[in-house]
Amino acid sequence: MTRFLLLTMLLAMMGCTGRYLHDKTDEGIRTERALSQMMYASAAAWTADDLDAFMLAFHNSPDLTFATPTGITKGWAPLKERYAKSIAKSDLWFTDIETTVITADTALVFARFHNEMKADQSYSTGLTTLLCQKIDGNWVIVHDHSSGLPANTPRKGPQ
Numbered sequence: 001m002t003r004f005l006l007l008t009m010l011l012a013m014m015g016c017t018g019r020y021l022h023d024k025t026d027e028g029i030r031t032e033r034a035l036s037q038m039m040y041a042s043a044a045a046w047t048a049d050d051l052d053a054f055m056l057a058f059h060n061s062p063d064l065t066f067a068t069p070t071g072i073t074k075g076w077a078p079l080k081e082r083y084a085k086s087i088a089k090s091d092l093w094f095t096d097i098e099t100t101v102i103t104a105d106t107a108l109v110f111a112r113f114h115n116e117m118k119a120d121q122s123y124s125t126g127l128t129t130l131l132c133q134k135i136d137g138n139w140v141i142v143h144d145h146s147s148g149l150p151a152n153t154p155r156k157g158p159q
Contacts, residue, residue, distance in 0.1 A: 032099040034139050039094050046092040055080050059140040067145045090115045103135040
């Protein structure tokens with residue numbers, strides 16, 4: 001009985017959105033494509049040293065959060081300032097992108113990021129989990145939790 005009540009409470013807190021999890025309807029597939037395109041566009045912008053285009057992936061809000069092992073950055077402007085210090089230094093790409101549609105306007109994106117420094121080709125990689133929301137018709141990141149390995153991490157397999 002306790003398990004039933006816990007499950008019922010969890011579904012209520014989620015807004016009874018279990019039908020969207022792993023949504024393979026046309027809308028779910030469109031959402032997955034839109035989020036993958038957002039990821040690839042942000043990586044291309046980063047590699048092109050275009051910070052303004054890169055930041056389009058993030059919700060321009062003081063409530064935006066970015067968490068790493070070194071701390072939490074709160075707000076779009078502070079995150080842009082943080083990224084401004086490192087954007088021209090590396091190429092960025094993503095692999096293993098997985099999207100879970102939670103509701104019609106909320107999704108979770110999990111991926112591996114790869115960073116190769118332009119000056120010395122040192123390499124780092126890590127994992128990122130992104131909470132994304134569809135706001136004003138556009139998918140944007142509202143919370144980014146990323147953890148990476150230090151530079152000069154050996155590559156595993158072809159990239």
